[in-house]
Amino acid sequence: MSAQDTLDLLVIGAGACGLAAAVAAHDAGIQVAIVEKMDRPGGNSSLSTGSVPGAGSRYQRDAGIEDSPDRMVTDLMGVSRHHDADPLTRLMAEQSASLVEWLIDDLGARMGLITEYKHVGHSVPRLHAPRSRRGQDLVDDLLRCVNDRGIPLAVGNPTEGLVVEGGAVVGARVGGEVIACRKLLLATNGFAGNREMVARWCPEIAAADYFGALGSTGEAVAWGEQVGAALGNMGAYHGYAAVAYPQGSLLSWTTIEKGGILVSVDGTRFGNEDAGYSGFAPDVMAQGEFAYAVYDRRIHAIAEHEEEYAEMAAMGGVRWADTPQALAHAMELDPQGLAATVAAYNAAARGEAPDAFGRTHFNLAPLQPPLGVVRVKPGLFHTQGGLLVDADARVMRPDGTAVPNLFAGGGAAAGISGQSGAGGYASGNGLLTALGLGRIAGLRAAAEIQGRA
Ligand SMILES: Cc1cc2nc3c(=O)[nH]c(=O)nc-3n(C[C@H](O)[C@H](O)[C@H](O)COP(=O)(O)OP(=O)(O)OC[C@H]3O[C@@H](n4cnc5c(N)ncnc54)[C@H](O)[C@@H]3O)c2cc1C
Known part of the structure; x- marks a missing residue:
């Protein structure tokens, strides 16, 4: 593979995480492409109500609502209790206001602060969502940004596995071909669509109907394990x-x-x-x-x-x-x-x-x-367990070192909803780590490639 054929960032999965990452990476100046397994993009993000928390956002200030990342951490930890990714809760709370402002002000997402009803797990109105409460609107807005920027998005292209050299991820196998890349983001969501994995990790809900997208079949967990990644919060959903x-x-x-x-x-x-x-x-x-x-x-x-x-x-x-x-x-x-x-x-x-x-x-x-x-x-809507990541969305090994070149976000990463069970989930936890970690991964990948990190 020649260096010219090597993509800067390959994003696997075209849900909220993958789309946000691709836009952030492109705008930071690197070359990015997205591959998606299903025939249409959107994944679970399309099926969601599109609600994303933003603690201390300017929309809250305009509505006279006092809020802060500290308050959000207290709220979320009160619901989730301590778990395998505690520091991620604070990181996401601190990033949440700038995340919703980025989505609405910079990317033109048609969202606003929701004040009509109480937000489960939040002590103040903190969720920002499309007026329709349809995640499809948020996905469509992100897709418009992807298209406007000319970011390649190949649907109907399942990734079959990672290409690893000397412990570092250097590409992925897609449709029998290798796509070489300098950085790779797993934005493939969790494993709620994989009955065997749900029975193994979340047995109490295994008999329930699954209401999420069919693409969430847990490949990130298997691939992560192959490269020695640490898993966290696997019983949470x-x-x-x-x-x-x-x-x-x-x-x-x-x-x-x-x-x-x-x-x-x-x-x-x-x-x-x-x-x-x-x-x-x-x-x-x-x-x-x-x-x-x-x-x-x-x-x-x-x-x-x-x-x-x-x-x-x-x-x-x-x-x-x-x-x-x-x-x-x-x-x-x-x-x-x-x-x-x-x-x-x-x-x-x-x-x-x-x-x-x-x-x-x-x-x-x-x-x-x-x-x-x-x-x-x-x-069952989605699982919250996955690959443990650091503050730069880099996939971590149990010894605290990062797997070179590999990022994860959204349902592919260990979430912020407790270690196990359904009780630790607060509204918006899913999209927050999808969009939040996706954006961080895109920016960090660019910084590494441009020699700034
Ligand atoms: C009904 C419902 C309502 C919800 N409401 C909310 C809400 O209001 N707020 C909130 O925060 N969360 C909500 N959630 C949860 C939220 O939808 C998810 O947490 C979030 O969408 C995850 O985003 P993601 O980008 O990680 O995954 P997804 O949006 O599922 O995207 C992952 C993509 O990766 C693709 N993929 C998977 N494997 C491969 C592969 N091998 N190769 C290529 N592509 C692959 C999938 O097909 C999919 O398109 C809701 C969930 C449901 C089901």
């Missing part, structure tokens, strides 16, 4: 407690956070919904095949502002009735069980008795007739 069935769309967590409850087929609650949409997923998983979300018209009116919820409701996903008993009949739940549950929950919401499961956030509850019910299943 992002679940979702309430995917509407059979519609397959997310039941907005606003329905629960604003005062709704989740019950089993016998009409009884089974846990504290304050755990949030990810943290509550294992509880839903453990109680039976389906669960049922119960809330009222006032809550419905708020959730209806969200496109996906409105579509699900328009498809007939919500049944309404004037009493818990009638509502139970509509979904074949136990009528006495549901009536007693609603009465006890409403009493707790009025402060007349402690909540049976320790819930403390009731918002608009007590629930008022008419009541609505949606049948839901829990889902």
